[in-house]
Amino acid sequence: MENVLTIKGLKTYYHAKNRVVPAVDGVDLVLRKGEMLGIVGESGCGKSTVARSVIGLIDRSYTEIAGGCAMFDGQDLLHLPSREMNRIRGSRISMVFQNPLTSLNPVYTIENQISEVLRIHTDLDKAAIHARCIELMEMVGIPDPEARLKDYPHQLSGGMQQRALIAIALACNPEIIIADEPTTALDVTIQAQILQLIRSINKEYGMSMILITHNMGIVAQMCDRVMVMYGGVCVEEGPTERIFDSPMHPYTRGLLKAIPSIASDKEDLFSIPGTVPRFSYPVARCRFADRCPYSNKECSESEPELISFAEDCSVRCFRTIKEGI
Amino acid sequence: MLKYALKRIIKALITIFFILTLVFFFTRMSGDPTNWILPDDATEEQRIEMRHSLGLDRPLHEQYFEVMTSLFTGNAGRSYNYLRPVSELYAERMGATIRLGLISFSLAALVGVSLGTIAAVKRNSFFDRFTIMISIAGSTLPNFVLGILLVFLFCFVLRLLPSGGASSASSYIMPVIAMAVGPMANIARLTRTSLLDVLRQDYLDSARAKGVSEHVVLIKHALRNALIPVITVIGLQVGTLVGGSVVVETVFSWPGIGSLLINGAKMRDYPIVIYGVMLISVAVTVMNTLVDLSYSFLDPRIRDNA
Ligand SMILES: Nc1ncnc2c1ncn2[C@@H]1O[C@H](COP(=O)(O)OP(=O)(O)OP(=O)(O)O)[C@@H](O)[C@H]1O
Ligand SMILES: [Mg+2]
Numbered sequence: 001m002e003n004v005l006t007i008k009g010l011k012t013y014y015h016a017k018n019r020v021v022p023a024v025d026g027v028d029l030v031l032r033k034g035e036m037l038g039i040v041g042e043s044g045c046g047k048s049t050v051a052r053s054v055i056g057l058i059d060r061s062y063t064e065i066a067g068g069c070a071m072f073d074g075q076d077l078l079h080l081p082s083r084e085m086n087r088i089r090g091s092r093i094s095m096v097f098q099n100p101l102t103s104l105n106p107v108y109t110i111e112n113q114i115s116e117v118l119r120i121h122t123d124l125d126k127a128a129i130h131a132r133c134i135e136l137m138e139m140v141g142i143p144d145p146e147a148r149l150k151d152y153p154h155q156l157s158g159g160m161q162q163r164a165l166i167a168i169a170l171a172c173n174p175e176i177i178i179a180d181e182p183t184t185a186l187d188v189t190i191q192a193q194i195l196q197l198i199r200s201i202n203k204e205y206g207m208s209m210i211l212i213t214h215n216m217g218i219v220a221q222m223c224d225r226v227m228v229m230y231g232g233v234c235v236e237e238g239p240t241e242r243i244f245d246s247p248m249h250p251y252t253r254g255l256l257k258a259i260p261s262i263a264s265d266k267e268d269l270f271s272i273p274g275t276v277p278r279f280s281y282p283v284a285r286c287r288f289a290d291r292c293p294y295s296n297k298e299c300s301e302s303e304p305e306l307i308s309f310a311e312d313c314s315v316r317c318f319r320t321i322k323e324g325i
Numbered sequence: 326m327l328k329y330a331l332k333r334i335i336k337a338l339i340t341i342f343f344i345l346t347l348v349f350f351f352t353r354m355s356g357d358p359t360n361w362i363l364p365d366d367a368t369e370e371q372r373i374e375m376r377h378s379l380g381l382d383r384p385l386h387e388q389y390f391e392v393m394t395s396l397f398t399g400n401a402g403r404s405y406n407y408l409r410p411v412s413e414l415y416a417e418r419m420g421a422t423i424r425l426g427l428i429s430f431s432l433a434a435l436v437g438v439s440l441g442t443i444a445a446v447k448r449n450s451f452f453d454r455f456t457i458m459i460s461i462a463g464s465t466l467p468n469f470v471l472g473i474l475l476v477f478l479f480c481f482v483l484r485l486l487p488s489g490g491a492s493s494a495s496s497y498i499m500p501v502i503a504m505a506v507g508p509m510a511n512i513a514r515l516t517r518t519s520l521l522d523v524l525r526q527d528y529l530d531s532a533r534a535k536g537v538s539e540h541v542v543l544i545k546h547a548l549r550n551a552l553i554p555v556i557t558v559i560g561l562q563v564g565t566l567v568g569g570s571v572v573v574e575t576v577f578s579w580p581g582i583g584s585l586l587i588n589g590a591k592m593r594d595y596p597i598v599i600y601g602v603m604l605i606s607v608a609v610t611v612m613n614t615l616v617d618l619s620y621s622f623l624d625p626r627i628r629d630n631a
Contacts, residue, residue: 090536
């Protein structure tokens with residue numbers, strides 16, 4: 001299948017006070033046409049930074065793209081002039097954010113905010129823009145669109161706000177939609193509806209999507225392929241089914257064990273011991289070693305490579321590689 | 326909304342009523358107007374007769390009742406010294422004050438918002454530090470001190486500008502600066518703080534993700550939100566500005582209502598004082614009410630609660 005986005009060796013470093021935070025430290029990723037790719041990992045492992053680097057939503061005054069490229073339609077998104085980038089953002093690649101309430105501008109109506117993206121990227125006239133807004137509201141399942149368009153963000157529920165943001169993302173029929181934890185801020189019942197909507201958009205319009213989440217349950221439900229991130233790098237990658245059936249990396253296993261299931265006892269709820277450490281540049285060890293039940297001397301002396309062991313499958317762990325797959 | 330506006334107006338009327346009552350009693354305690362109207366060697370009989378003709382020998386409550394009713398019916402009496410209706414005197418001088426106020430106010434708002442915006446966008450830069458310094462200096466320096474410093478520098482040292490009056494365009498320069506600097510400093514500081522807060526908001530990234538260019542993000546999305554609290558302060562500054570105009574007009578002998586009021590007070594010209602105070606309180610309350618209403622108009626979240 002055709003690749004719509006190819007990221008190679010992406011490194012994004014934050015320059016904090018006298019410290020360099022290698023938030024993304026060499027990530028390769030391909031997104032294929034029409035697929036739903038999951039990026040999963042605990043808080044702070046660099047998922048959002050990958051997305052923001054691709055779409056150029058990073059503040060260059062303290063964020064450095066230290067290497068790599070992100071090829072989209074023959075252009076490297078990481079080094080595109082802002083004018084060109086603005087032309088792509090919202091029209092060919094769009095993004096849905098985590099917190100719908102704060103992601104909508106409180107002083108403009110929903111119609112104003114949806115039509116803005118159409119005014120920028122299309123030459124539709126006023127009536128056509130209004131018609132398209134109505135159509136979009138229907139596509140994302142907002143009832144009574146004519147009235148809701150006149151509302152301000154605070155007049156809508158969280159779920160409706162997120163639908164409106166999805167409508168904005170959809171407005172120009174983009175080739176790629178990146179959704180960064182689109183349901184984290186919502187009620188559980190609403191979460192399911194929004195996920196369903198995202199899934200149906202992916203299926204019906206064949207839009208390629210990157211879904212960022214820290215929830216393996218969502219990955220199982222939604223994604224065709226998954227990339228598991230830890231400490232700014234990819235530790236395991238593969239088709240969803242394979243990851244769930246035979247996880248290779250100890251971190252992936254930990255994440256899977258941590259999914260709460262209705263069948264299991266409440267007391268059995270597993271969590272990976274420890275928290276994501278803050279890495280300082282450069283990192284010359286397995287990033288998961290401190291929390292890994294199998295780690296040995298080798299793991300804290302050098303960093304394992306990401307090894308591909310089957311089509312679409314790769315893992316970054318000395319032990320798994322040595323002991324054979 | 327209408328109910329809210331009505332409530333505001335009633336509250337404002339009550340405030341004005343109290344102010345006028347206070348001013349009435351203060352003027353009556355402030356000394357005998359005949360000392361200023363009559364020559365120094367006037368006899369006691371002449372003084373008594375004068376007080377009688379001005380109605381000042383009547384019981385206080387009668388005077389109070391008469392003054393209040395006359396103010397609310399629009400006939401505010403005659404000045405003791407100019408011997409003309411005070412409403413006429415004020416009407417003649419209103420234009421000069423409004424011109425000075427409007428120019429100073431627009432300048433303060435325009436420069437204040439611009440400085441604050443640039444400072445916030447270029448946070449921690451030299452310009453930012455410079456703006457913070459200026460705005461602290463500007464908001465702590467009283468306008469009459471600034472006025473006197475200006476007169477000293479531009480009239481006596483450099484001999485560039487006239488020290489008073491409103492005869493030419495250049496005579497606006499110093500009074501405008503003296504009046505505008507304080508409010509401008511406050512507006513700049515608040516714009517900066519408010520914008521810094523807004524610049525961290527998620528909805529700016531949403532706008533950028535739509536392909537909105539950076540200066541539209543700043544003006545349409547950030548500034549529009551950041552200015553909501555600034556508008557309130559600008560509104561409050563209008564009050565300060567009106568008060569400031571009284572002082573500044575005196576310093577620069579500006580032919581406006583401020584200097585008329587001060588002269589009236591000096592000469593215990595009661596009708597001038599009380600009418601001037603009424604005009605100023607009405608102006609300030611009207612401005613505050615307008616600002617309050619515009620605030621709820623600017624912020625849809627408040628609009629619903631009002
Ligand atoms: N502006 C910044 N300055 C310094 N460090 C930062 C900055 N933004 C993020 N980081 C660090 O970079 C790392 C990756 O952050 P990122 O937001 O990409 O993680 P994430 O996987 O999206 O987490 P979450 O699930 O919480 O959204 C974290 O360790 C974070 O502390
Ligand atoms: Mg994130």
